[in-house]
Structures are given as C-alpha cells and as structure tokens.
Amino acid sequence: MSAEKRKVIITCAVTGSIHTPTMSEYLPITPDQIAEQSIEAFEAGAAILHLHARNPTDGRPSPDPALFEQFVPRIAAETDAIVNITTGGGSSMTLAERLAYPRIAKPEMCSLNMGSLNFSIHPMASKIKQWKYDWEKPAIEATEDAVFKNTFKDIKNIVTEMSEHGTRFEFECYDVGHLYNLAHFIDEGLIKPPFFIQSIYGILGGLGPDPENLTMMRTVADRLFGREQYEFSVLGAGRHQMQLLTVAAIMGGNVRVGLEDSIFIEKGKKARSNAEQVRKIRRILEELSFEIATPAEAREILRLKGREHVGF
Numbered sequence: 001m002s003a004e005k006r007k008v009i010i011t012c013a014v015t016g017s018i019h020t021p022t023m024s025e026y027l028p029i030t031p032d033q034i035a036e037q038s039i040e041a042f043e044a045g046a047a048i049l050h051l052h053a054r055n056p057t058d059g060r061p062s063p064d065p066a067l068f069e070q071f072v073p074r075i076a077a078e079t080d081a082i083v084n085i086t087t088g089g090g091s092s093m094t095l096a097e098r099l100a101y102p103r104i105a106k107p108e109m110c111s112l113n114m115g116s117l118n119f120s121i122h123p124m125a126s127k128i129k130q131w132k133y134d135w136e137k138p139a140i141e142a143t144e145d146a147v148f149k150n151t152f153k154d155i156k157n158i159v160t161e162m163s164e165h166g167t168r169f170e171f172e173c174y175d176v177g178h179l180y181n182l183a184h185f186i187d188e189g190l191i192k193p194p195f196f197i198q199s200i201y202g203i204l205g206g207l208g209p210d211p212e213n214l215t216m217m218r219t220v221a222d223r224l225f226g227r228e229q230y231e232f233s234v235l236g237a238g239r240h241q242m243q244l245l246t247v248a249a250i251m252g253g254n255v256r257v258g259l260e261d262s263i264f265i266e267k268g269k270k271a272r273s274n275a276e277q278v279r280k281i282r283r284i285l286e287e288l289s290f291e292i293a294t295p296a297e298a299r300e301i302l303r304l305k306g307r308e309h310v311g312f
Helices: 031-044 072-078 095-105 122-127 136-145 152-163 176-187 211-225 238-250 274-287 295-302
Strands: 010-013 048-051 082-085 109-113 168-173 195-201 230-236 254-257 264-266
Touching: 010 031, 010 274, 031 048, 031 072, 031 274, 048 072, 072 082, 082 095, 082 295, 095 152, 109 152, 122 136, 152 176, 168 176, 176 195, 176 211, 195 211, 211 230, 211 238, 230 238, 238 254, 238 264, 238 274, 254 274, 264 274
Parallel strands: 010 048, 010 254, 048 082, 082 109, 109 168, 168 195, 195 230, 230 254
Antiparallel strands: none
C-alpha cells in the first residue's frame, strides 16, 4: 500500500517468550489473562494480535496446543481481530513444537523468522536480584550461548505446510540479510505478494535501534520487492518502542506494540496492559493525521483468507 493511503495497521504482541514474570507483574501469563489483554488491545485499536502461550503455573513459554485452545477461540469469539499465531515460539523449542498449534489452528496469519540469529537477552539477568520462579534466571543467562535456529529448510517447511492452509505470514526480519532470505523464497515461487515485513530493531544479535537502520531496511525492501508489493512494519524493542514506531509511520509504515516487545509505557514506568501501549501509539498516529486500519481493512490490505476459514 502506498504511503498516500495511510491506513496504519497496529499489531499487538501480547506476551511473547522473552520477558519473564519477575520483569513485570502486568505480563499476561494465564489463558484468561492472555485472552483479556488481547480483547482489550483489540478494543483499543489493534487489528492484529500476535499470540504465544505460557505455562499458567510459572509463566514459562509453552508450545502446548491445549493452552492455546484455552484463549484463542475466546479471542476469536469476542473480537474481529486477525489472530496471528507464532511459529517462533521460543529459541529452545523444536520446529515440531513451534508448529504444533499452527497446524491445528490454520490461522489467517503466522509469524515467521527469516533467518537464524544470536538472539540474546542475557544482560537482563544481572539487573534482577530476586526472581519469582527458579526457571527465569537460567533461561535468560542461557541465551548468551544460544542460536535461534531458523535455517532455509526450516523456513521452507513452515511456508510450504502453512501455505497449504491459506495462512499468510508476518515475516520477522532482524537484519538486512533476512530481507534477502525472503527474496530467495519469492524467487523460488513459494511466497506470493503482498508481503507483510515486520522489521525488528534493538535486539542484541540483530539490527540496532538507530533510525538510519529503518531507512536502510526500507530502501533494500523497495529495491528487492517494489513498494507496491509489500507492507512495511516496525518493532522497536524495549525503550526504543514508541520513537521508532513514530518514525516508521512517517516513513509510510505500520507499527507493532505489546508486552512481548516492551514492558514499559514510558521511561521508568511499566505498562499496566497491552491496551495501554496500543492506546498510546494510536494517539500518536492520530495526532499525526494517520488513520488506523480496522481488522477488515487489514485483511483486505494483506489479502488474508478471512476468519471463517480458520480451525478455531
């Protein structure tokens, strides 16, 4: 969609697998909490809900389809949001685990990481002295020596299998090479436009949060795909969230917020919900005279199959 048409799609990543319960008491953990915060984020203006599951007893990221089934159908029943199920899951999960629920759900959209990377959050471990659960600190420290594996074969398997269900993708690109990986699969005929590119900044192991990097990614994407063939979206990790999203909108892009990406609403103040972040970026966008895409408009922009064709 061209910049002149300015219907900005807001994605909300509700819980993710990065932050832990100790880091924020507002992080949704149980199925009820995930459902409630998702519904509130939709009501605040999010057209797409990017969803992970967690073990409700200790907040550990989980690929268990039984947990997804406790909140995804409720979200679908109570909202018109586009449900986007992760295929990333967590860096310690196998590909089979990451695909366990998407295979059942056959959602309109899945996330898809476009390459392997050193995705590390280990510096966070030294900043916390007391932990709520025993698993948290070792899991965070372990990312110093971990690779988030997404090989060409992994990507091909996910694309091939999920495309058979009509599922389209949020292509998560942490570096410029991931755009070239996407171009490879397009050249192979496995991926058709329009492409929804989620460019990610501020993760240790990926692109830094410099605004110049947004320009670089946008320029490379234009060259590889042609601006009319893709939708550009921006995710700013942690404290870089709101300023990078504002720049993204001015550049003609879409935006992603949520407690998966940042647990703060402003400097030194934790966000009390996902909806609070959605409301803030919506206010910023509307004050800049941008219009917010409804779920129906986002479905049209991204050419999704529609909610009547999912498995939940």
